[in-house]
Amino acid sequence: MAHAPSNNLREPLILGEKSYHDITVDICRPIETRANKLWYVVFGLSFITMLWGIGLIAYTVGTGLGVWGLNKSVEWAWDITNFVWWIGIGHAGTLISAILLLFRQRWRMSINRAAEAMTIFAVICAAIYPVFHMGRVWVGYWVLPLPNQFGSLWANFNSPLLWDVFAISTYFSVSLVFWYIGLIPDFATVRDRAITPAAKKAYTLLSFGWTGNAKAWARFEEVSLVLAGLSTPLVLSVHTIVSMDFATSVIPGWHTTIFPPYFVAGAIFSGFAMVLTLMLIVRKVLGLEAYITVAHVEAMNKIIILTGSIVGVAYLTELFMSWYSGVEYEQYAFLNRATGPYWWAYWSMMTCNVVTPQLFWFPKIRKSLVATFIISIFVNIGMWFERFVIIVTSLHRDYLPSSWMMFHPSFVDIGIFVGSIGLFFVMFLLFARTFPVIALNELKTILKATGKYKRTSPQPEYKIEDLILESRKGKSGAAIHGEEHH
Template sequence: MSDGTTYSAAPHAQSAEHGAGVDPEKIEVDYGYVNDTVLKMLEPPKGGWFALLALCLVLVAIGAVSFGWQLLTGMGAAGIAHPIAWGVYITNFVFWVGIAHSGTLISAVLYLFRARFRMPIYRLAEAMTVFAVMTAGLFPLIHVGRPWFAYWLMPYPNERLLWPNFRSPLLWDVFAVSTYFTVSAVFFIVGLIPDVAVARDAAKTKIKKALYTVTSLGWNGNHKAWHHYEEAYLIFAALATPLVISVHSVVSWDFAMGNVPGWHATIFPPYFVAGAIFSGVAMVMTLMIPLRKIFHLEGLVRKEHFDAMSKLIMLTSGIVSYAYITEFYTAWWSNNIYERYQFWFRPFGEFAPAFWGMTFCNCIAPLSLWYKPLRTNIAFLFVLSIVINIGMWLERFNIIFTSLSREFLPAAWGGYNFSWVEFGITIGAFGWFGMWMTLFIKFFPAVAITEIKMILPPPVRDKKRLGHH
């Protein structure tokens, strides 16, 4: 894979206003340019930002009303019923956990591989991770019907001497997702600290100065602090990397540990991890493309970064497509009638449109990226990224709905009645995620200042003088 970024740099050669009238893709980036470009994003918001926030809040309100109705009337308000007891909520849960994964991949795994193309996109990807896990975490609570008893999932001493079942994948999920949220949030906040200090030093109002002074914890970038910071950041990355793999593997075991046709497969963990990265990278593109346009980030987030992300999409699309084919092959080779029927039912049964939609969005549409000019065609990539995310939602829909609707006994087969409550909660989740992202990009640096500076050559008077260090 291409290493991506190769900012041509002219340290100390340009003023803060540099770049005017120059092709943004060819701007020579220096430390000052990075500060100025990113900090412009934190200027007081305009009408468009308020409109976006209002739209998100309306969606959140729709979700809240729908959820309120479900609480008042019971789970019958949702379409969840025998035999599809997991329904739309668990589809949404897996979708949002998947979205979250790419953030940690970009921030931690690519950090360990020293992939320079991660620098301008990783902050947004990390924010996406944290907010997507916050969104995903809502769905098991909504799904259990009585969220006020959700604490029963935690092992706490109680008067009935009951403890949760540690052999259940559902409890593994509780530990995996809560650990993932905690570690991702810590990694995200630690990465933000030096950049918030940059915002503090450039703040023009007392309120902003106070806000950023507190949130940067008074970071001053002295040499001892940087020394410990670098060491700690490497360890965070080393801890987060196996976490990425474990969390979606555990989510896949929610299915694969069950003896249900279409679920009980050893291929699930790598298939889920690849799918999560696939959808997450697509979501980073969906978010980054408008942000790049609105805040004029073309000098920092260049076409070569999109080219690198496109290659990651091509790779993960290939893995996901291979997994789809393997599932069919395994069902045929197993000679198990239940497995065979399940994989006939997916493309030709009641939910066939979802299967074909998934196949088109996840396997066929990404093939277009083999044509190089499309990998740097920003408008095309924006559309494709949305198509991929629709496809990945359909993939989770396929896994859950088709398998549960056709288990072993034909007498227990059934369909699903979608309700407006599920629809309202689903779009409310998008509003919830969008609301946090909208607030974040206006209050904190959404593009990593320090990390981009780290890949620029430092300003030196005579390079030879650095030789002996």
């Protein structure tokens, strides 16, 4: 990354007068040390929840979709709500890593790694729903335009669900490659510091033989830019296409041209909220307060105000357009959202998404980590309700009142959602202990430019040499590689 001149008007992005070596040590610490009890407790809980979710998915596939709460009028509910919610969450990672890279926002470097991990994990969680909401999941591969022996059967390119398949698989693969490319130099650092043969071997494989020479760095920078360029349209396209699942339909409350921009803003909004939720925990648990600072939180909070306001304007525009359209079905659909039997969902959405983020106009709240954490949870909840409101309240009362029904989730609906949260945290917790959670080599590029730093390294809390000796005692013939890579 380019070295921008130091700017004293801005708060430093790395606190605590770190040296290059400090950065390495701080960020490798979770990988090289043992997890504490809390980690095991949270991991255990997440793992059990995940298993419960897997069990319920197996139950669904084995018995039939009837174990969910769906009915003849509301044939999508929690499944697609959760899908859109998770996909939306993923968007912040892509925005941070791609768009902020192109805009040379240096503050992204402390959070992009974890945010991209969140993207990958969120897309995996999201994928559960379109897959298992299919009545015949075992023939789900028919959505892929594969050459086949069923005759001339081919996918329907008119169907937004098919666009989803392309949009999300592209999104997932590009995000994964982008994330992985960024990880290679950091894996190499971990490899160079690894003391056990297993870790050595694993990180050697993961780092693809990275040597850190100038040419490799030059190519790394180039490919990062190219991938950022490729990812940038994806930030806009994925949720645009997800929104078309609804926008291209004829259902009042779905059939709206405002959906693409509104969904993209909502996705970034919810994604940043989730990044904040996660990063506020991560910085505390992994002791990364010096790297993820109040300045970072504040920058993200500003994006939350922006996107939250866009979402708020979109909600009001929807209301206006439904009235202005003169279409009785549209008018009723929106009146029913706000005042019908699901009014509580609508007003939860309004409160969480429109009102609470506006508190960030106050610098005190914007800079308060506790307030930010609470508001980020509110936004996560509000964005879930947004999708619930769009999907369920539109379907439950559409054209013919004879078909109007309520939707009630079954324990399976709830269990699979909770299970996907468990899966997310299982992946994230494993990531936090095995991957460098901050792009440490990238971060080193801004150390000098963004604040006070140290030229000489103080003694680390633990000496790598001691660890080597320790491991030698334990396992004779263990390979010793103490050389550190900057």
